[in-house]
Amino acid sequence: MIRINDRDEIEWEKGLTISGLLERFRYTFAHIIVKINGEVIPRKQYPTRAIPDDADVWVIHLIAGG
Amino acid sequence: MKVLSYDPELCTGCYICEEVCSETWFKVADAEKSSIRIRGDGQGILSAVFCDQCGECIAVCPTEALYRDKKGIVRLRKKLCVGCLSCVGFCPQGAMFYHPDQTQPFKCISCGKCADECPAEALTIIDKN
Amino acid sequence: MSKQTTRRVLAEYAYKPSDVERGYTGQTLYVNLSDNTIEAKPVTDEMKKKFVGGRGFDLWLLWHGVKDNTKWNDPENEIVISSGPCGGITQYPGAGKSLVASISPLTEVVIDSNVGGHFGPLLKFAGWDALEIQGKAEKDIIVVIDGPGGRITIEEADNVPVDTHLVGHWLINEMAETEEDRYYMSTVSAGTGSEHTRMGCLNFSLYDRKRKAPRFKQAGRGGIGTVFRDKRIKALVVNSAPVRGDSNHPADPARIARAGTKLHKEIHDHDDEQCRMRRRGTSYLAQIMDDYDLLPVHNYKFGTHPDTPKINGDVWEARYTQGLPDGCWYGCTLACAHAVDGYTLRTGPYKGEQVIVDGPEYETIAGCGSNCCIFEPWALLEINFYCDTYGIDTISFGTGTAFVMECYEAGILDQEKTGGLELNFGNASAAVELLHLMARGEGFGKIVGQGIRRMKTYFAEHFGADPAFLQDIGMEAKGLEYSEYVTKESLAQQGGYGLTNKGPQHDEAWLIFMDQVSNLLPTFEDKAEALHYFPMFRTWFGLCGFCKLPWNDTQPPDNAETDEPAKIPEHVQNYVDVFSGVTGQEITKEDIIAMSERVYNLQRVFNIRLGHGLRDHDNVPYRSQGPVTIEEYESRAERYDKQLQEILNLAPAGMTTEAKMAALREYREEQYEKLKDAVYERRGWTENAVPKVETLKKLGIDYPDVVAVVEKHL
Numbered sequence: 001m002i003r004i005n006d007r008d009e010i011e012w013e014k015g016l017t018i019s020g021l022l023e024r025f026r027y028t029f030a031h032i033i034v035k036i037n038g039e040v041i042p043r044k045q046y047p048t049r050a051i052p053d054d055a056d057v058w059v060i061h062l063i064a065g066g
Numbered sequence: 067m068k069v070l071s072y073d074p075e076l077c078t079g080c081y082i083c084e085e086v087c088s089e090t091w092f093k094v095a096d097a098e099k100s101s102i103r104i105r106g107d108g109q110g111i112l113s114a115v116f117c118d119q120c121g122e123c124i125a126v127c128p129t130e131a132l133y134r135d136k137k138g139i140v141r142l143r144k145k146l147c148v149g150c151l152s153c154v155g156f157c158p159q160g161a162m163f164y165h166p167d168q169t170q171p172f173k174c175i176s177c178g179k180c181a182d183e184c185p186a187e188a189l190t191i192i193d194k195n
Numbered sequence: 196m197s198k199q200t201t202r203r204v205l206a207e208y209a210y211k212p213s214d215v216e217r218g219y220t221g222q223t224l225y226v227n228l229s230d231n232t233i234e235a236k237p238v239t240d241e242m243k244k245k246f247v248g249g250r251g252f253d254l255w256l257l258w259h260g261v262k263d264n265t266k267w268n269d270p271e272n273e274i275v276i277s278s279g280p281c282g283g284i285t286q287y288p289g290a291g292k293s294l295v296a297s298i299s300p301l302t303e304v305v306i307d308s309n310v311g312g313h314f315g316p317l318l319k320f321a322g323w324d325a326l327e328i329q330g331k332a333e334k335d336i337i338v339v340i341d342g343p344g345g346r347i348t349i350e351e352a353d354n355v356p357v358d359t360h361l362v363g364h365w366l367i368n369e370m371a372e373t374e375e376d377r378y379y380m381s382t383v384s385a386g387t388g389s390e391h392t393r394m395g396c397l398n399f400s401l402y403d404r405k406r407k408a409p410r411f412k413q414a415g416r417g418g419i420g421t422v423f424r425d426k427r428i429k430a431l432v433v434n435s436a437p438v439r440g441d442s443n444h445p446a447d448p449a450r451i452a453r454a455g456t457k458l459h460k461e462i463h464d465h466d467d468e469q470c471r472m473r474r475r476g477t478s479y480l481a482q483i484m485d486d487y488d489l490l491p492v493h494n495y496k497f498g499t500h501p502d503t504p505k506i507n508g509d510v511w512e513a514r515y516t517q518g519l520p521d522g523c524w525y526g527c528t529l530a531c532a533h534a535v536d537g538y539t540l541r542t543g544p545y546k547g548e549q550v551i552v553d554g555p556e557y558e559t560i561a562g563c564g565s566n567c568c569i570f571e572p573w574a575l576l577e578i579n580f581y582c583d584t585y586g587i588d589t590i591s592f593g594t595g596t597a598f599v600m601e602c603y604e605a606g607i608l609d610q611e612k613t614g615g616l617e618l619n620f621g622n623a624s625a626a627v628e629l630l631h632l633m634a635r636g637e638g639f640g641k642i643v644g645q646g647i648r649r650m651k652t653y654f655a656e657h658f659g660a661d662p663a664f665l666q667d668i669g670m671e672a673k674g675l676e677y678s679e680y681v682t683k684e685s686l687a688q689q690g691g692y693g694l695t696n697k698g699p700q701h702d703e704a705w706l707i708f709m710d711q712v713s714n715l716l717p718t719f720e721d722k723a724e725a726l727h728y729f730p731m732f733r734t735w736f737g738l739c740g741f742c743k744l745p746w747n748d749t750q751p752p753d754n755a756e757t758d759e760p761a762k763i764p765e766h767v768q769n770y771v772d773v774f775s776g777v778t779g780q781e782i783t784k785e786d787i788i789a790m791s792e793r794v795y796n797l798q799r800v801f802n803i804r805l806g807h808g809l810r811d812h813d814n815v816p817y818r819s820q821g822p823v824t825i826e827e828y829e830s831r832a833e834r835y836d837k838q839l840q841e842i843l844n845l846a847p848a849g850m851t852t853e854a855k856m857a858a859l860r861e862y863r864e865e866q867y868e869k870l871k872d873a874v875y876e877r878r879g880w881t882e883n884a885v886p887k888v889e890t891l892k893k894l895g896i897d898y899p900d901v902v903a904v905v906e907k908h909l
Contacts, residue, residue, distance in 0.1 A: 005714040028486045029708070030469045031747075033755040040755050060715065061708035062754075062761050063747045126528065128520040129378075130404050149440020150285035150526030151452060155459020164456060166449030169440035 004057045012053040018046040022059070031062040067138030068176045069194045070102070072114040076188035079104060079112050083180035083189060090179045091172065099165050101174040102189075117161040117174040119194075123153035139175050147171075202350040205336065206231035212322030212342045212436075218280025218443045218777045219243065223256065224323040226338055226349065228426055229270050229330030233347050238324050245895060247738040248279035250307050251794040252325045253296035254801065257305065260329055263804055267300040267418070268425050270331045276315060276383070277325035280778050282740025283316030284443050284526075286455030287773050288462065289742030291316050291524020293399070299417040299698075300393040301591070301646050302674040304802040304812075306417025306697050309737050311523030311532065312399030313381040316740070317342075320379075320435035320442050332427040342435040352429040358386045359398040360550060360584045362430050363409035366400065370432060377402045379438060382409075383431040385420035388585030391636025392644030394595070394676070395420025396588040405519050410534060411553050411583055412523050416700050417675060418646075420586040438525060446779030454769040454776070455526065462528045462749050470748050471508070473521075476531035477557035477744075478511035484561065489681045489707060491566040493620055494597035495670055495818050496827050498681045502570040506560050510572060529745050538576050542624075543631050545584070555579040555589075561679035562593020567600055567626055574623035578630060585634040590700075591646060592633075594676035596626055598647050598669050607660040614638040647671040667817040673698040673807070682819050684834070685711035686863075687722045690870045693815040694726060696798040696808075702737075703730040709761060723873035732762075734791035739774060746770070793894045796879075796886045797901065803885060804904045810884045813871060821863045825852050828859075835859055883908060 002012050004025070018034055018041060021027075034041045035058040041049055051057060084100035092099040102116040119140050124132045131146035132153060149169040153162045164171045181189040213220040222235045238252075246255050253275040265271045278293040293315025299306035318326055321342030328338070337352040356362050362384040371377040382400045389395025397414040414420075445451055466472055470479050481503060484490035488498035504510075515533035523532040535552040555563075555575045563578045564570060582589045596618075602608045603618040610617060614632070616625045616639065632640025642653055647669045655662040670677040675698025682688040688711070691704030706725055710716045716725050736743045751765045758764070767784050775781050782790075802808030822828040828835060829852065836847040839855060843862055847855055875882060879890030885908045891897040 005712070006717070007714045026486045027712070029483050031750055031754075033760055058713070060713045060760065062750070062763070063705050063708065125518055126520055128404070128522055128525050145437075147440075148285045148438045148525045151440075151456050152459050152520070152526055152528045154456045155461075155528060156463045164452055166452060169448070 002051055002053070002055050002057055005059060006056075012051070012055075014050070016051050018049050018051065021051060021057070022046070025059070027059055027061070029061055033060040033062070034058070035060070067119060067194050068178075068191050069119050070116050070174055070176055070178075070181065071190050071192045072116070073188045074112050074114070076186045077104065077112045077114070078186045078188075079106060080185060083184055086180050086183045090177065099172075101161075101163060101172055102180055103163075115159060115161050117157075118159060119176070120158065123157055123162060126152045126156045128152065140173070141175060142170065142173070144170055200350070202337075202352065202354070204348050204350050206233055206349040208233035208347040210235065210322065210345050210347065212320075212345065214444065215319060215442060216444050217446050217779050218282075219248070220319060220322050220324050222323055223252065223277075223325040223327060224340070224347070225327045225329070226347075227330040228328065228332040228336065228349065228428070231349055233349070236327075245793050247790055247794075248324065249277050249282070249292075249740055250294040250296065250734065250737040252277040253294055253307065254305065254794060254797055256325060256327045257296050257298075258797065258801055260327065261298065263806075265298060265805075267298045267303060267422055271329065272298045272422060273327055273329045274419060274422055274426070275325055275327045276318065278315035278319055279738055279740030280443070281773060283319050283438070283524075284445065284451060284773070284777060285438065285440050285524075286451050286526055287745075287769070288455070288458055288522070288527040288529050289524070289745040290526065290740055290773075292736070292740055292742045293318075293414075294737045295397060295414045295419055297417070297419045297422045298805065299419070299675070300395075300421045301418045301648070301676075302698050304673065304697075304805050304807050305798055306419060306675070307737065307798070308397075308414040308416045308419055309702065310397065310399045310414035311401070311412035311742065313401040313524065314383050314399045314431070314433055316438070316524065317379060317381050317433045317435040320438060321433050326431070328426065328428070331425065335427050335429045337430045337432060338428065340431070340433045342433070344434070355429045357384075357390075357424075357429055358584045359384045359411055359586060360545075360580075362398075363400055363411065366430075366432065367402070367409055374407075376434075378404065379436065380432065380434045383423075384429065384586070385423045386584050386586030386634070388582070388587035388634040388644075389420035389424040391641065392587055392633050393418045393421050393646050393649075394588045394591035394644065395422075395424060395586050396582075397423060398583060398586065401523055406534075406536070406551065408551060410532070410551060412532065413583065413588070415588040415590060417697065418588070420588075424586070443777055445777040447776040450772050450776035454772045458745065458749075458766075458769060459528045461751055465752060466529070466749055469750060471512070472529045472531040472744070472748055474517060475508040475512040475515065476533045477748075478555070478560055479508040480557040481560050481565070482507035482509075484680070485565075487708075487712060489711075491561055491597070491679050491681050493568060494566060494601040494668060495677070495681055495683075496601075496824065497830055498683075500565055500568070500570070503565060505570040506564045506572060506575060511555070511560075514572065527742070527745070529749060531744060531748070535576055538580070540580065541573065541577060542627050543581055550580055552576045552580045553583060558679050559589040559593065562590050563596070563626070564593075566593055566597040566679060568620035569623045569626060570621075571623050574627060577627050581627075581630055581634070585630070587630070587633065590678050591676040592630065593679070594670050595643055595647055595650070596629060598650065599629075599643055601668055602654060602660070602665075605664075607654055607658055607665075612639065612658060646674065647676055648674040664823075667823045669816055670818055671699070672815050672819075673812060675699060677819065680705075680707060682707065683821055686866055686870055687716050687725055689815060689820055689867060690722065690726050690874060691729075692819065693867070694813050694871065694874050695730070696795065696802060699815075699819075703733055705729070715761070719869060719873040722870060723877040726874045727877045728788065731788045731791040731795060734795055735787045738790060738794060741770065789894070793896050796890065796894055797896055799880070799884070799886055800891075800901050800904050803908065808884065809908065810871060810875075810882065813884060815867065817860065817864070820867060821859055822856060825856070828852055828856050881909065885909060
């Protein structure tokens with residue numbers, strides 16, 4: 001299982017990258033921060049970094065709307 | 067169009083060009099008021115930053131203060147400049163400079179004074195098309 | 196400045212503009228149109244210390260100018276305009292904003308509205324920290340503030356146009372003698388729509404040097420344009436000496452320049468891969484909101500629509516003229532004030548004219564577009580242009596029209612009642628025609644122009660509509676129409692809209708992502724903390740003259756690694772540096788909150804003084820909290836069923852949709868009441884939303900007349 005934002009849970013898939021996860025949740029906003037098990041992941045790693053099983057994932061969205 | 071050209075192989079790092087430039091345009095010897103900056107990387111490699119008249123700043127200026135003169139040199143019309151420093155932030159070379167006791171920015175306009183005075187002949191004015 | 200005029204001068208005032216010192220001229224200008232008084236009032240140290248400028252000065256002057264029972268259309272009502280100490284600096288992006296305040300024809304309490312353009316900074320450079328207008332003229336007038344000429348006049352204005360784009364032509368052709376004259380002149384104007392609706396807006400001009408044409412930004416919310424025309428003002432005109440980098444005579448120009456050039460470079464290097472504001476402005480948000488199921492569609496019933504790509508950021512990037520320095524004040528390199536040039540109007544009194552359309556921005560795209568199921572770019576351009584020139588708020592028009600369309604499709608309205616308009620969702624031509632009717636104050640247009648709150652009463656009384664249904668679907672609170680975000684699944688943003696002083700405008704708080712998506716505000720205390728911090732933080736921009744978009748629509752690349760990335764700490768530090776650099780006052784990030792708290796609490800007390808402002812005033816329509824209709828429930832059935840199960844321990848499988856909806860509603864309405872409790876406590880207010888005396892004391896605004904208002908309710 002992977003837990004996202006302390007609320008949503010999905011089955012772990014081998015090879016599911018951060019980009020893949022963002023696409024699945026339709027998280028298209030530019031100003032996001034992704035943390036896996038407390039570690040902030042640099043944006044350039046999103047397409048290649050795979051999410052481990054039992055990961056605690058945060059996709060933090062910053063503010064929009066001025 | 068005449069632009070400044072710099073040869074790092076000949077430069078001895080004497081910084082006379084910076085003095086000459088600031089004296090010419092600001093009447094004071096102050097590297098922070100020079101439109102040419104010589105930089106060392108700490109390991110003996112020198113480089114120079116100065117305007118190559120690319121003109122990218124012209125589009126970002128909100129008051130049309132920046133323009134290309136008849137000789138192709140990018141100039142600043144002081145009467146129109148509102149001191150927003152957008153050009154300073156947008157210059158791809160970092161060659162538009164700003165000093166706190168001036169409200170308006172400044173840059174190299176290929177006057178050639180530094181080239182005249184450079185003892186190592188590292189600076190020349192060349193024709194660029 | 197201006198050419199010889201044949202207008203009759205009703206009053207004249209000679210003066211020498213005060214020098215600006217550290218962001219302040221030290222004078223505000225008072226004009227009374229009933230008796231043609233023009234006078235200077237001093238800015239006291241107390242005003243600067245407690246209220247800073249901008250909205251703070253507006254409220255302070257308005258508080259002293261009106262009486263407890265002043266109505267929006269009484270002569271005592273005022274329109275007050277002020278930018279703030281940082282207004283008019285050129286080095287930091289987004290430093291030209293002004294705040295306008297008045298008593299609103301829609302809400303009957305105070306409205307404050309923020310706006311770009313050049314008027315506010317030029318007003319300061321003409322010698323005035325604020326402009327305060329009271330009274331009503333007998334016939335149409337203009338007020339002209341000529342800084343270099345040292346002269347202020349009230350002049351009869353029979354031959355001055357009313358509609359804004361014509362006022363713009365008049366300004367540059369009739370008032371300016373040379374091209375250079377145009378640079379440092381600006382107008383405030385409304386339009387014929389402000390004469391016939393309660394949702395009138397103000398237009399603040401800026402002279403676009405590349406286009407050689409005037410353009411306009413709007414003080415949109417709350418109907419201040421309606422007050423403007425009620426006072427018989429056609430235009431305010433200001434002219435100042437040329438703007439320079441040190442026009443504000445700042446205390447520490449180097450500190451300001453460091454922050455400014457750093458942000459310019461950050462925008463240059465990163466905007467393209469972030470929000471692309473320089474290319475598409477706020478239109479980028481349309482597709483994003485749709486992706487997150489937050490874009491208002493069908494009068495906020497739904498959050499997404501397959502046709503959104505027809506009006507998303509890609510479309511507008513292609514339509515806006517690219518490569519121009521589209522800052523609404525000098526030095527804004529975020530440059531989000533885009534325009535479509537050479538658009539030929541298809542309808543209305545200016546049909547056939549080729550015009551510049553200032554926008555559309557996100558709120559217009561969502562409000563007049565998706566919310567009404569209109570996905571045709573031409574219609575958004577047409578509506579945007581006409582709303583601006585008529586002086587009608589596009590948000591109130593969009594949300595209002597969406598309400599009308601739902602009533603039409605629900606059978607509450609029909610063609611007989613609408614004077615022939617088939618106001619189905621998606622009927623762009625009918626929506627455009629409705630706008631023209633509203634501007635003329637004719638037929639059904641006159642009714643819609645009253646706004647949703649009054650339409651609710653009208654439809655119930657005259658068309659036999661169910662008032663409870665209308666209350667549920669009519670997206671207004673306090674009498675002001677909602678701006679364009681779907682809040683159903685974010686309790687924090689329900690509060691972000693409902694627990695405001697002015698009405699449901701996202702100016703105060705935008706918490707949807709933090710709450711609904713990122714789940715960063717799980718408890719009531721978290722939400723209350725956010726509903727304290729963000730409104731206070733965001734209020735601050737409007738005290739100083741700043742636009743908040745450069746705060747959060749662009750980010751330093753290393754923002755992710757900071758402690759509280761949602762606050763964008765490096766940018767907050769920039770603002771501290773710029774404020775201190777201008778005023779010479781050393782402040783901290785914490786001081787920002789305290790400065791705003793004073794103004795915010797004064798505004799709350801002001802609402803109470805005017806007869807509202809208590810707990811009930813913060814009620815919201817159920818459409819903002821949950822599904823009103825069966826199709827809404829069913830569009831999110833999985834999510835709602837899950838909540839009934841997990842939170843309320845109910846078994847949705849065995850329940851009818853109606854029963855599920857009733858259970859969900861009871862729960863959500865209860866949650867909102869609990870949110871009120873948590874937020875009022877955090878803000879130092881009573882359960883009835885009254886600022887406590889100890890709170891006023893702590894903030895240093897326990898003036899006798901302020902305390903007298905709250906004491907009646909304690």
